[in-house]
Amino acid sequence: xxxxxxxxxxxxxxxxxxxxxxxxxxxxxxxxxxxxxxxxxxxxxxxxxxxxxxxxxxxxxxxxxxxxxxxxxxxxxxxxxxxxxxxxxxxxxxxxxxxxxxxxxxxxxxxxxxxxxxxxxxxxxxxxxxxxxxxxxxxxxxxxxxxxxxxxxxxxxxxxxxxxxxxxxxxxxxxxxxxxxxxxxxxxxxxxxxxxxxxxxxxxxxxxxxxxxxxxxxxxxxxxxxxxxxxxxxxxxxxxxxxxxxxxxxxxxxxxxxxxxxxxxxxxxxxxxxxxxxxxxxxxxxxxxxxxxxxxxxxxxxxxxxxxxxxxxxxxxxxxxxxxxxxxxxxxxxxxx
Amino acid sequence: xxxxxxxxxxxxxxxxxxxxxxxxxxxxxxxxxxxxxxxxxxxxxxxxxxxxxxxxxxxxxxxxxxxxxxxxxxxxxxxxxxxxxxxxxxxxxxxxxxxxxxxxxxxxxxxxxxxxxxxxxxxxxxxxxxxxxxxxxxxxxxxxxxxxxxxxxxxxxxxxxxxxxxxxxxxxxxxxxxxxxxxxxxxxxxxxxxxxxxxxxxxxxxxxxxxxxxxxxxxxxxxxxxxxxxxxxxxxxxxxxxxxxxxxxxxxxxxxxxxxxxxxxxxxxxxxxxxxxxxxxxxxxxxxxxxxxxxxxxxxxxxxxxxxxxxxxxxxxxxxxxxxxxxxxxxxxxxxx
Numbered sequence: 001x002x003x004x005x006x007x008x009x010x011x012x013x014x015x016x017x018x019x020x021x022x023x024x025x026x027x028x029x030x031x032x033x034x035x036x037x038x039x040x041x042x043x044x045x046x047x048x049x050x051x052x053x054x055x056x057x058x059x060x061x062x063x064x065x066x067x068x069x070x071x072x073x074x075x076x077x078x079x080x081x082x083x084x085x086x087x088x089x090x091x092x093x094x095x096x097x098x099x100x101x102x103x104x105x106x107x108x109x110x111x112x113x114x115x116x117x118x119x120x121x122x123x124x125x126x127x128x129x130x131x132x133x134x135x136x137x138x139x140x141x142x143x144x145x146x147x148x149x150x151x152x153x154x155x156x157x158x159x160x161x162x163x164x165x166x167x168x169x170x171x172x173x174x175x176x177x178x179x180x181x182x183x184x185x186x187x188x189x190x191x192x193x194x195x196x197x198x199x200x201x202x203x204x205x206x207x208x209x210x211x212x213x214x215x216x217x218x219x220x221x222x223x224x225x226x227x228x229x230x231x232x233x234x235x236x237x238x239x240x241x242x243x244x245x246x247x248x249x250x251x252x253x254x255x256x257x258x259x260x261x262x263x264x265x266x267x268x269x270x271x272x273x274x275x276x277x278x279x280x281x282x283x284x285x286x287x288x289x290x291x292x293x294x295x296x297x298x299x300x301x302x303x304x305x306x307x308x309x310x311x312x313x314x315x316x317x318x319x320x321x322x323x324x325x326x327x328x329x330x331x332x333x334x335x336x337x
Numbered sequence: 338x339x340x341x342x343x344x345x346x347x348x349x350x351x352x353x354x355x356x357x358x359x360x361x362x363x364x365x366x367x368x369x370x371x372x373x374x375x376x377x378x379x380x381x382x383x384x385x386x387x388x389x390x391x392x393x394x395x396x397x398x399x400x401x402x403x404x405x406x407x408x409x410x411x412x413x414x415x416x417x418x419x420x421x422x423x424x425x426x427x428x429x430x431x432x433x434x435x436x437x438x439x440x441x442x443x444x445x446x447x448x449x450x451x452x453x454x455x456x457x458x459x460x461x462x463x464x465x466x467x468x469x470x471x472x473x474x475x476x477x478x479x480x481x482x483x484x485x486x487x488x489x490x491x492x493x494x495x496x497x498x499x500x501x502x503x504x505x506x507x508x509x510x511x512x513x514x515x516x517x518x519x520x521x522x523x524x525x526x527x528x529x530x531x532x533x534x535x536x537x538x539x540x541x542x543x544x545x546x547x548x549x550x551x552x553x554x555x556x557x558x559x560x561x562x563x564x565x566x567x568x569x570x571x572x573x574x575x576x577x578x579x580x581x582x583x584x585x586x587x588x589x590x591x592x593x594x595x596x597x598x599x600x601x602x603x604x605x606x607x608x609x610x611x612x613x614x615x616x617x618x619x620x621x622x623x624x625x626x627x628x629x630x631x632x633x634x635x636x637x638x639x640x641x642x643x644x645x646x647x648x649x650x651x652x653x654x655x656x657x658x659x660x661x662x663x664x665x666x667x668x669x670x671x672x673x674x
Contacts, residue, residue: 061604229595243603258566258595266580266611267398274603 003030006311007100008071013057016253017322022055023071023315031104038084040077040093040103040110043337046124047307047317047330048074048158049222052250061276070098071314074129075334076113076120077103087112094123099314101334118295119304120337125158125329126302127291133244133277134162135287138220139170140280141242141273146171148217149236151208153227154247156183156303158329161191162291163220163244165300168192172218175211177204177227179324186327191301204230215239215268223248225257232261239270251322303328310334340367343648344437345408350394353590354659359392360408360652368441375421377414377430377440377447380674383461384644384654384667385411385495386559389587398613407435408651411466412671413450413457414440424449431460436651438671455632456641457674462495462666463639464628470581470614471499472624475557476507477617478579478610483508485554486573488545490564491584493520493640495666498528499628500557500581502637505529509555512548514541514564516661523664528638541567552576552605560585562594569598576607588659640665647671 004027011024033039054065054072065072075097079087084107087093095110097103113123125131137159144150150167154160155176164187167174176187176196184196197207204227208216215236221228224246231241249256265272280287294300305326307317310333317332341364348361370376391402391409402409412434416424421444424430432447434440450460462468474496481487487504491497492513501524504511513524513533521533534544541564545553552573558565561583568578586593602609617624631637642663644654647670654669 224600243600245603246600249600255597256600258597258599260592260595262595262599262609263561263580263583263586263593263611265609266582266613269611269613269616271608271610272599272602273608274600274606276603276606279606 003102004028005030005100005102007098008311008314010055010065010067010069010071012067014055017251018052018055018315018318020315025312030102033081033083033104035083036106038079038087038105038107038110039081040095040097040105041080042075042077042097042101042103042334044076044121044124044306045097045099045314045332045334046074046128046130047314047321047326047332048129049245049247049250049321051318052322061278070100072096073099074124075103076123078337092120094128099311101311115337117292118302121304121306121329121331122302124331125304126162126295126300127288129277130158130329131162131291132280132284132287133275134159134166134220135291136277136280136283137242137244137275138163138166138218141275142167142218142220142240144170144172144218147173149173149175149212149214150218150220151175151177151212151216151231152220152222153177153231154222154245155187155193155196156327157222159244160220160222161187161303161328162300164193165191165294167218167220169294169299175208177223183327186303191303199227205233208234218242220244221246224259225249228259229261232259232264235264235268235270237268237270239268241270241272243272243274247322305330307332340439341365342367342437342439344435345648345651347392347402347404347406347408349404351392354588355389355392355652355655357652362649367439370418370420370441372420373443375416375424375442375444375447376418377432377434377442378417379412379414379434379438379440379671381413381458381461381643382434382436382651382669382671383411383465383467384651384658384663384669385466386582386584386587386658388655389659398615407437409433410436411461412440413460415674429457431465436648438648452674454629455639458641458643458666458668459639461668462641463499463632463637464625466614467495467666468499468628469617469621469624470612471496471503471557472628473614473617473620474579474581474612475500475503475555478612479504479555479557479577481507481509481555484510486510486512486549486551487555487557488512488514488549488553488568489557489559490514490568491559491582492524492530492533493664494559495663496581497557497559498524498640498665499637501530502528502631504555504557506631506636512545514560520664523640528640536564542570545571555579557581558583561596562586565596566598569596569601572601572605572607574605574607576605578607578609580609580611584659642667644669
């Protein structure tokens, strides 16, 4: 049997937005598992803003992807062959499988999931790292109190859409910032946000003056840049800013734009705190239980944006994120589920 | 009796560094207290970086000084006349008396001090707002633990020199950043800092790599700008940044330089929190007791830089702060004590 395993490998470290020449599309024979290994057929890949950081040489909270390596990606797959006692052929699993059709694994970090509990892409979004990030970032760092005003940027994205809904569940008034009328409508009409600001057509500062007249108590920031600076001018006393990401800056070719208005932290006695979801790994079960319960109860809606085209479509799919073209969790389908 | 009361009044709102034309030096007759009032002869004035902010029209944590108003300043004085039951002629008092030789007061915010307990200028520095700021900013926001590394900017200034020493008293390793070899020598030789970085001649990033190889746990920031950006690159996991001030930016005529490296907060799971000392007003007695005890025990040394020339010297004395010409608390003597 001579199946091939298509892969995307990092060819060069990008400057600015990744270009086609930064990637190599290669095909290898599908490997056979040895004793203690399993072979995963990848079904869906999680497409994440953090991927851009992994392409840089600089060590961050995680080691960079090396030139020539298969691009790192979390995914959902099905066990295609197993010589590992913990996994049987046909099991659905989640793990960091990389941008490829088949992944050979020794089982580290691979978790069996129940495909009947939720659609497979949901395990990469609301019930995956995006959901965990929203849950712990909002609740542990943002510490929202009932009645407080919570603002979320990239609110129609994988993390933002969860963070906003979790804040609603906790009794907050929630304002989402997103790019485009469709996204804003979805936030209010489908996800129950109290209001949405379309940053393509509305000024954030002036909109917040009207929508959050008593100031912003919690700002869950996924974008950085001008948005962060605008929200900084509208902080309530004692506000908490969750620094979850800064997608507006990830392709910057010049120095990151620091928040000019950071001295609002002083006048507002506010804090700005960074979070990395992996620190909460031992508490994922707690979050998963809460998110699953809310999802079953219908108080939490999950949005997935499923791109097609398999492994060769990865480079273009990644760019959709930076262009704000996704609504909800962006996943790339690699094979038929 | 026709004594005059020299005053400095705000003539214009400055752009950038305050100029002589932004001030009016005027002389008025010394007022007579009415029933319930006291007249304070001002002896020393506290010269503070925050004064620059009070000159701006924008409302901050405190209302601006209006054009034509006597410039706001905290001071030490002696009661020259009193028709107030709480104050007797000859009492030494501290309060917000303004840049003038005599202040008429109804006693609000005026506190009697004991001139035998400490030199009068010390009440404006180590035992005044500067000391309170250092105490609560470091301990409540910085939360230093024994053995941790604490970095203080403007470390030879009124607040920085206190914050560094309080961190030493709490068992930390303390590195000061100051401008000039003399200041750095004072920090290490007289105040017991473990090390000092002279930002006139040494790179902060490279110096910290050597002096804080395990990263910075607490950064007490008084200056902002490039210094903040440099320290952000050297944070330890879970670091706390105390945003106390940003003297490098107070005369900025363009937008404040935001910290480009703020995403280190994310990778280091660190926080940056603003503080305003007035929030701790009900706990000043606790701080005063601690500071007085440490001072008596000789573990806390107080530095004052006493400028002379009286009220007319105020405009030039204020500029000394922004030029980094003071060592320790800058006070302006107004009259013989």
